[in-house]
Amino acid sequence: MTKKVLIKTYGCQMNVYDSSRMRDVLAPLGYDETTSVDEADFVILNTCHIREKAADKVYSELGKLRDMKEARATDGREMLIAVAGCVGQAEGGEIIKRNKGVDLVFGPQTYHRLPELMKQRAEQGRAVVETEFQVERKFEGLASAPQAIGSVASFLTIQEGCDKFCTFCVVPYTRGAEFSRPVAQILEEARKLAAKGVREVTLLGQNVNAYRGEGGNGPESLAGLVTRLSQISGIERIRYVTSHPRDMSDDLIAAHASNEKLMPYLHLPIQSGNDRVLKAMNRGHSVSHYMNIIDRIRKARPDIALSGDFIVGFPGETEEEFDDTLKVVADVGYASAYSFKYSPRPGTPAAEKTNQVPEKAKNERLARLQSLILQQTATFNASCVGKTFPVLLEKPGRQQDQLIGRSPYLQSVHLPSDGLKIGDIAPISIKAVGPNSLSGQYSPIT
Ligand code: 5AD
Ligand code: SF4
Numbered sequence: 001m002t003k004k005v006l007i008k009t010y011g012c013q014m015n016v017y018d019s020s021r022m023r024d025v026l027a028p029l030g031y032d033e034t035t036s037v038d039e040a041d042f043v044i045l046n047t048c049h050i051r052e053k054a055a056d057k058v059y060s061e062l063g064k065l066r067d068m069k070e071a072r073a074t075d076g077r078e079m080l081i082a083v084a085g086c087v088g089q090a091e092g093g094e095i096i097k098r099n100k101g102v103d104l105v106f107g108p109q110t111y112h113r114l115p116e117l118m119k120q121r122a123e124q125g126r127a128v129v130e131t132e133f134q135v136e137r138k139f140e141g142l143a144s145a146p147q148a149i150g151s152v153a154s155f156l157t158i159q160e161g162c163d164k165f166c167t168f169c170v171v172p173y174t175r176g177a178e179f180s181r182p183v184a185q186i187l188e189e190a191r192k193l194a195a196k197g198v199r200e201v202t203l204l205g206q207n208v209n210a211y212r213g214e215g216g217n218g219p220e221s222l223a224g225l226v227t228r229l230s231q232i233s234g235i236e237r238i239r240y241v242t243s244h245p246r247d248m249s250d251d252l253i254a255a256h257a258s259n260e261k262l263m264p265y266l267h268l269p270i271q272s273g274n275d276r277v278l279k280a281m282n283r284g285h286s287v288s289h290y291m292n293i294i295d296r297i298r299k300a301r302p303d304i305a306l307s308g309d310f311i312v313g314f315p316g317e318t319e320e321e322f323d324d325t326l327k328v329v330a331d332v333g334y335a336s337a338y339s340f341k342y343s344p345r346p347g348t349p350a351a352e353k354t355n356q357v358p359e360k361a362k363n364e365r366l367a368r369l370q371s372l373i374l375q376q377t378a379t380f381n382a383s384c385v386g387k388t389f390p391v392l393l394e395k396p397g398r399q400q401d402q403l404i405g406r407s408p409y410l411q412s413v414h415l416p417s418d419g420l421k422i423g424d425i426a427p428i429s430i431k432a433v434g435p436n437s438l439s440g441q442y443s444p445i446t
Contacts, residue, residue: 005031006040010057011048013241014175014204015085017155018108019046020146022084025114037068042080047087049170051343058087059098066101080104080118084111086174089131090347096127105129108160108175112141135160135179144188151394152423153237153406154198158186158213158225159205164244166271167282167349168311168342171206180205180213183220187228194234197423200263200392200406201229202239209243209252223251230261236425237392239410241267242309245285248293257300264301265335265410268293269309273328274321277314281350287328294332305335305380305409312369313342313362315353322365329372335380335409337373341366381411381433388429388443391415393422404437412437 005026009019022044023033034040043065048054062081069079082104083095089107096102103121106114110130121128146154161176162169190201203225205211212219220228226238238261245268255262270290272278278286297304310325329337341362344351384407391405391413401417405428413428414437420426429443 002030002032003041004034004039005042005044006034006037007044007046008061009046010054011046011050011086013155013202014108014157014160014206015046015048017146017157017204018085018111019044020155021142022046022111022114024143024146025112029115029118037065041078042082044082044084045087047083047085049086049090049174049345051340052345053343055087055091058083062095062099062102066099069101080121082106084108086170089174090170092131093129096129103127105131107131107133109133109135109138112138133176135176139181139185144185144192146189146193152197153200153202153392153394154193155204156186156189156193156201157181157204158222159208159211162206163210164207164246164284165282167280168271168314168345170345170348173347175206178207178210180211180219182213183215183225183228186213186225187232190229190232190235194232197234199234199423199425200237200239201235202241203229204241206242207244207247208240209247209249221249221251223249223255226252226255226259226262230259235261237261237263237408239263239265243268245270245283245290245293248297253293253296253300256297256304263408263410264304265307265408266297266304267307267309270328271309271311272314272317272321273325274317277317277321277324280316281311281314287324290328291331303409306332307410308332308334308337310337310339310369311342312339312365313357315342315350315357316355317342317357317365319361326369326372329369329376333379334373334376336377339366339369339373378433380409381438384409384411384430384438385433386430388427390425391428391440393420393424393426395422407438414439415441418442 007019009015047058065081072079080103081101084106088105095105104117117128117130159180161178162171163178165172209222211222273287275286389408391407393403393405395404397404397414403417405413407413415428427443428440430438430440432439
């Protein structure tokens with residue numbers, strides 16, 4: 001008899017990848033996926049701990065699930081509840097104490113052992129908490145390619161963890177030390193994805209450009225890995241996120257000039273545009289170092305679309321220091337960017353600081369920054385109108401005979417299907433800009 005699992009994913013793309021691998025691990029146990037909680041025999045929350053809001057959502061969701069579980073118990077129906085991901089890793093047994101409905105808690109490094117944990121739960125009749133770090137064994141324990149592919153574009157985790165210890169960030173505690181998967185393992189996964197029709201892979205890592213996986217003759221860099229991946233037939237497009245300015249090596253910048261499969265898009269967070277704040281964040285680079293990378297990458301690939309992350313209201317940040325962030329944004333000209341109010345995270349050094357910025361100032365700064373970023377995105381999108389570029393067609397649109405694809409610059413593009421099909425990479429001429437996407441038309445080169 002098949003059972004149903006609902007996996008709710010929060011947070012970053014790495015969690016999206018992990019959720020798809022959890023589906024693979026559960027399939028041999030007879031679990032099919034569902035999107036309806038009423039149907040689910042097993043609910044997994046794959047959680048994020050990066051900001052307080054993200055973690056809070058988990059507890060409110062768990063409250064609702066516990067009520068459902070109790071209601072079902074009166075009908076003699078079971079419901080298993082698991083907390084996976086970074087809240088699981090960071091809070092472990094605390095979760096069980098706060099919510100008695102939870103059966104399993106595990107971190108991002110232990111989901112390959114899910115069947116064993118479920119068995120343990122059934123045998124011992126009480127909640128199981130497993131938050132060990134075993135990244136290496138995790139990847140070895142997973143099948144070599146995700147089964148659950150619904151798209152022609154796929155994520156592929158190549159690196160996990162972080163050794164940089166930015167003072168605001170929980171990642172080194174939730175995902176552990178930097179670990180890179182061996183090249184051969186990644187190539188095998190990519191080949192299997194290509195055989196299933198995947199044409200674009202996005203390489204994932206918390207510090208993806210710090211990649212140093214075993215390549216046969218010693219460690220390989222991200223640029224070297226990209227070269228080897230681009231030799232796989234079927235894989236037409238390669239992207240990578242998220243990069244750290246300290247690891248933006250010359251060979252990677254050069255790859256943007258020489259490798260056509262490497263898409264002209266770079267997500268390179270700076271977090272703040274002020275050197276004192278960068279130092280207090282322990283970022284290990286200055287504003288001028290960052291601007292120098294931007295100059296060099298633009299020389300290598302003039303049309304590259306840039307993206308970044310920003311934190312406003314880091315402890316002690318003054319109005320003038322925040323203005324420096326606005327200045328960097330104005331100087332760089334981003335195609336898109338993410339900005340967040342600083343959120344103190346338990347166990348991180350910045351959370352202990354007594355000079356926290358009041359909420360009101362954080363709100364004002366965020367609004368100013370976001371309005372500048374929105375303007376820049378609008379400018380970038382408008383600059384695409386009238387241009388023709390290759391779009392990878394990913395899914396049907398909401399209207400009949402409409403397809404949705406991605407531009408090289410990661411914009412969503414809507415177009416009439418015109419005989420095209422999902423998986424095609426077709427020249428599309430951009431006609432107009434909508435609120436969250438571009439619209440265009442097939443424009444075959446004659
Ligand atoms: N508060 C606010 N934003 C944060 N980020 C990471 N930690 C925090 C925090 N404590 C942001 C950074 C990072 C992105 C993934 O989330 O900008 O790049
Ligand atoms: Fe959130 Fe970071 Fe964990 Fe991703 S790695 S889910 S961003 S805490």
